[in-house]
Amino acid sequence: MRELSYREALREAMAEEMERDERVFLMGEEVGHYNGAYKVSEGLLDRFGERRVVDTPIAETGFAGVGIGAAMVGLRPIIEFMTWNFSLCAFDQLVNNAAKLRYMSGGQITLPIVFRGPGGAAHQLAAQHSQVVENLYAYVPGLKVIAPATPHDAKGLLKSAIRDDNPVVFIESEVLYGRKGPVPEEDYVIPLGKGDVKREGKDVTLVAWSKMLQVAQDAATELAKNGIEAEIIDPRTIRPLDEELILKSVRKTNRCVIIEEGWPFAGAGAEVAYRVTSKAFDYLDAPVRRVTGEDVPMPYAKNLEHLVLPNVEKVVAAVRQVLYRS
Amino acid sequence: MDRDVMLLLYRDMTRIRRFEEEAARCYTRGKIGGFLHLYNGEEAVAVGSILAVEPTDYILATYREHAHYLVRVGDMNAAMAELFGKATGCSKGRGGSMHFFDVSKRFMGGHAIVGGHIPIAAGIAFASKYRGDQDITLCFFGEGTANMGAFHEGMALAALWKLPVVFICENNMYSMGTPLYRTLAVGDVAVRARGYPMAQEIVNGDDVLEVREAVRRAAKRARTENLPILIEAKTYRFRGHSMSDPAKYRTKEEVEEWLKRDPIRLLADRIYDLGIASEAQLKAIDDEAKHDVAEAVKFAEESPTPAPETLFDDIYAEEQPVPDVEKVVALPRRASAGA
Ligand SMILES: Cc1ncc(C[n+]2csc(CCOP(=O)(O)OP(=O)(O)O)c2C)c(N)n1
Numbered sequence: 001m002r003e004l005s006y007r008e009a010l011r012e013a014m015a016e017e018m019e020r021d022e023r024v025f026l027m028g029e030e031v032g033h034y035n036g037a038y039k040v041s042e043g044l045l046d047r048f049g050e051r052r053v054v055d056t057p058i059a060e061t062g063f064a065g066v067g068i069g070a071a072m073v074g075l076r077p078i079i080e081f082m083t084w085n086f087s088l089c090a091f092d093q094l095v096n097n098a099a100k101l102r103y104m105s106g107g108q109i110t111l112p113i114v115f116r117g118p119g120g121a122a123h124q125l126a127a128q129h130s131q132v133v134e135n136l137y138a139y140v141p142g143l144k145v146i147a148p149a150t151p152h153d154a155k156g157l158l159k160s161a162i163r164d165d166n167p168v169v170f171i172e173s174e175v176l177y178g179r180k181g182p183v184p185e186e187d188y189v190i191p192l193g194k195g196d197v198k199r200e201g202k203d204v205t206l207v208a209w210s211k212m213l214q215v216a217q218d219a220a221t222e223l224a225k226n227g228i229e230a231e232i233i234d235p236r237t238i239r240p241l242d243e244e245l246i247l248k249s250v251r252k253t254n255r256c257v258i259i260e261e262g263w264p265f266a267g268a269g270a271e272v273a274y275r276v277t278s279k280a281f282d283y284l285d286a287p288v289r290r291v292t293g294e295d296v297p298m299p300y301a302k303n304l305e306h307l308v309l310p311n312v313e314k315v316v317a318a319v320r321q322v323l324y325r326s
Numbered sequence: 327m328d329r330d331v332m333l334l335l336y337r338d339m340t341r342i343r344r345f346e347e348e349a350a351r352c353y354t355r356g357k358i359g360g361f362l363h364l365y366n367g368e369e370a371v372a373v374g375s376i377l378a379v380e381p382t383d384y385i386l387a388t389y390r391e392h393a394h395y396l397v398r399v400g401d402m403n404a405a406m407a408e409l410f411g412k413a414t415g416c417s418k419g420r421g422g423s424m425h426f427f428d429v430s431k432r433f434m435g436g437h438a439i440v441g442g443h444i445p446i447a448a449g450i451a452f453a454s455k456y457r458g459d460q461d462i463t464l465c466f467f468g469e470g471t472a473n474m475g476a477f478h479e480g481m482a483l484a485a486l487w488k489l490p491v492v493f494i495c496e497n498n499m500y501s502m503g504t505p506l507y508r509t510l511a512v513g514d515v516a517v518r519a520r521g522y523p524m525a526q527e528i529v530n531g532d533d534v535l536e537v538r539e540a541v542r543r544a545a546k547r548a549r550t551e552n553l554p555i556l557i558e559a560k561t562y563r564f565r566g567h568s569m570s571d572p573a574k575y576r577t578k579e580e581v582e583e584w585l586k587r588d589p590i591r592l593l594a595d596r597i598y599d600l601g602i603a604s605e606a607q608l609k610a611i612d613d614e615a616k617h618d619v620a621e622a623v624k625f626a627e628e629s630p631t632p633a634p635e636t637l638f639d640d641i642y643a644e645e646q647p648v649p650d651v652e653k654v655v656a657l658p659r660r661a662s663a664g665a
Contacts, residue, residue, distance in 0.1 A: 032574065055508060077556070089475070124411065128425070294639055296638055297641070301419035303631045304634070304637055308637070
């Protein structure tokens with residue numbers, strides 16, 4: 001199968017959906033003439049023109065709200081945040097409007113809109129530019145939250161998100177844009193809410209999404225050297241969560257370690273741990289463990305940044321604990 | 327014009343230019359991480375403004391704030407060490423290029439969310455008025471910021487409550503890759519002041535003396551009458567938005583046209599014309615700047631990285647005994663800084 005980068009896969013998803021459906025348009029800072037701050041939308045302006053690839057001023061509340069208004073009356077906007085850090089300026093629009101308009105109107109309003117852009121920590125960008133927001137958005141009923149880890153998943157999930165009739169928060173990973181992987185030529189979608197088994201194993205279940213999948217995979221390779229076979233589950237969609245897939249794996253391995261980049265307090269991993277503990281308690285041979293980012297704003301200094309993020313050693317240590325092999 | 331002032335302006339602008347040129351080299355060599363936004367070409371704005379006010383007045387800037395820090399605080403070593411992510415940096419290696427702070431010198435940061443610091447500047451000015459201090463606040467930002475909600479809300483409150491704050495728009499014609507005319511429905515950012523309403527002035531941001539005069543007037547008014555103002559300084563950044571931006575969206579001719587109006591060059595010519603200093607004297611100032619920059623790099627190289635056990639320091643304030651009410655009410659009052 002041909003290989004595409006994560007960035008190219010996302011671009012192809014948007015281009016194909018814009019081709020299919022005239023109502024789909026892309027809007028955001030630098031998406032057009034500059035070809036995207038991270039070049040995800042490169043070439044789309046040339047292909048679809050200014051009517052459908054719309055550059056905005058720096059006005060997050062404004063253009064997020066414009067997208068919501070347009071979606072209320074039948075367009076299907078893709079709103080790009082240059083990075084998800086800046087979406088916090090538009091948090092009110094996403095939480096109080098996008099998530100709730102359907103419910104508040106007694107189901108009269110349909111809001112087919114995708115908010116997308118890069119998220120997560122990047123190299124030494126410091127506290128205001130390096131943070132995980134999926135937990136914030138996953139908290140809100142009315143939103144769907146997706147965080148793909150591979151080019152294949154990125155394309156299939158973004159196409160589904162664009163076709164979905166709900167507001168979708170689609171969080172890409174800034175450091176995965178250049179990562180390559182197999183992507184089919186033919187049209188395909190991945191249903192929202194369906195996780196994926198990224199590696200089969202029998203000794204422990206690792207749950208990881210977005211760029212933490214790579215950490216989980218590297219840890220699994222390391223563990224395999226000592227005869228420990230980890231199974232890796234990528235839920236891909238944080239909300240709705242593919243609970244069944246996770247539970248099925250835990251019922252097989254009897255142990256679970258969750259790896260997430262974000263802060264530990266009230267994180268999505270806590271929700272996963274709660275569900276595993278309450279619904280597969282009888283199968284567990286050890287308490288569920290979480291490996292998370294440290295509970296601190298992201299420091300700039302490289303050595304400190306390194307301490308904050310989950311890594312292979314931390315995952316291996318957590319797995320040893322649930323196997324009582326420390 | 328005072329000879330010493332002219333030379334001081336020249337010295338500060340030169341120091342900024344040399345510091346940033348070296349920072350760019352260190353960035354290319356991988357010594358500095360994250361984003362690095364340089365201020366080359368805009369030096370007259372920070373220098374003219376900050377040297378026009380009292381050292382007790384507050385300064386806030388964006389992620390493009392090395393210059394403002396160097397004019398106000400002047401500690402090149404702490405600045406370079408911060409870029410290198412060292413414990414000796416002005417934010418102890420926590421902030422990096424976009425988050426320089428020195429609260430002891432009333433340099434209130436380096437803020438990286440566009441528009442986020444504008445209401446904060448109004449808040450600092452609010453506190454000055456609340457306490458009856460004479461201090462004012464200078465708040466710098468780019469023209470691309472003028473569409474943010476936080477910009478409008480901060481300005482609206484500053485005007486409504488008559489807060490002593492001078493908003494200084496550094497209009498360098500581009501917000502990232504987008505030229506002004508594609509982001510702004512009005513020709514000048516300054517006109518936005520009308521609706522709040524607030525006084526406004528447009529200055530040539532390449533002319534350090536013009537900037538200085540305008541800010542002196544504005545500062546005096548803010549200090550004596552508590553009136554905010556929006557000053558728009560028209561200028562140009564010589565390099566891309568950050569080190570990762572090759573700035574292909576501008577023509578070579580356009581950049582060359584602006585390079586002719588290099589604010590440092592303009593001031594040097596003025597200094598020669600007035601016979602204030604010779605070429606050799608200005609060169610000596612430049613050499614000193616280069617020397618200090620080299621020392622700063624050495625200092626940064628040799629400084630320790632932040633100790634791992636300090637990772638969780640400074641998330642919350644230290645626990646302190648609850649002060650009694652009398653001490654809370656008796657807020658410190660400082661003597662007037664004078665106008
Ligand atoms: C809320 C927010 N949106 C987007 C960004 C990304 N960004 C950083 S600087 C910048 C351009 C700012 O332009 P301007 O205000 O003119 O200041 P300049 O960089 O020209 O000094 C953008 C879009 C950000 N930091 N914060």
